[in-house]
Amino acid sequence: MNVIVVGGGKVGTYLAELLLAGKHQVKLIESRADKAPAIQRDLPSDVLITGSGTDPAVLELAGIRQAKVVAAVTGSDETNLVVASLACFEFNIPRVIARVNNPRNAWLFTPEMGVHVALNQADLMAHLIAEEMSLGDMMVLLKLRKGEYSLVEEKVAPTAVVVGKAVRDLELPAECVLAAIIRKGRLLIPRGDTVLEPADEVLAVTHTSGQAQLADLLRHR
Secondary structure, X not given: OEEEEEOOOHHHHXXXXXXXXXXXXXXXXXXXXXXXXXXXXXXXXXXXXXXXXXXXXXXXXXXXXXXXXXXXXXXXXXXXXXXXXXXXXHOOOXXXXXXXXXXXXXXXXXXHHOOOEEEEHHHHHHHHHHHHHHHOOOEEEEEEOOOOEEEEEEEOOOOOOOOOOEHHHOOOOOOEEEEEEEEOOEEEOOOOOOEOOOOOEEEEEEEHHHHHHHHHHHHOO
């Protein structure tokens, strides 16, 4: 897939490295010429385009008409919004992703401004920290739908209220489903009559609002 990354800081350079490792065709646009030597230590020389990502001519040089994704990840929200608008409305890029640096600007990063996916770093980090504090030993394996749902893993405590109960009888949170149970190294697919045992490792897909309730069911009597 052809991808253009605008912003050659640590985020943009690392993103370009990941995409290249995934066999994507990548161009990285960075406006600061003095950053070129550092970027080229990490990336092939033909990946870097020096210029402003808000300049249509520079975007053309990077091959934007062949691109399927544009990621605007500079340290400036204003720049990221301009890049997103150009990519979406001028070049009809089907997937435009933009980094939000200041959470107070998040309301601007909408499809009406050309942003299909907004990545609010500060908001994501704050929610992850709060989540880790509240969930204890529950492990979040995968975020879905921009963090609205999660695939989580939790071990059933010996004194948990669910011990000895069939799956059909569990009072699970709304928008929560048990996906798998790992018991003594074996993978079990939960059925209605599957009875939970101490030390079962439960994998569940749940809405964020139900994670704490699910953790309580699997830990406490």
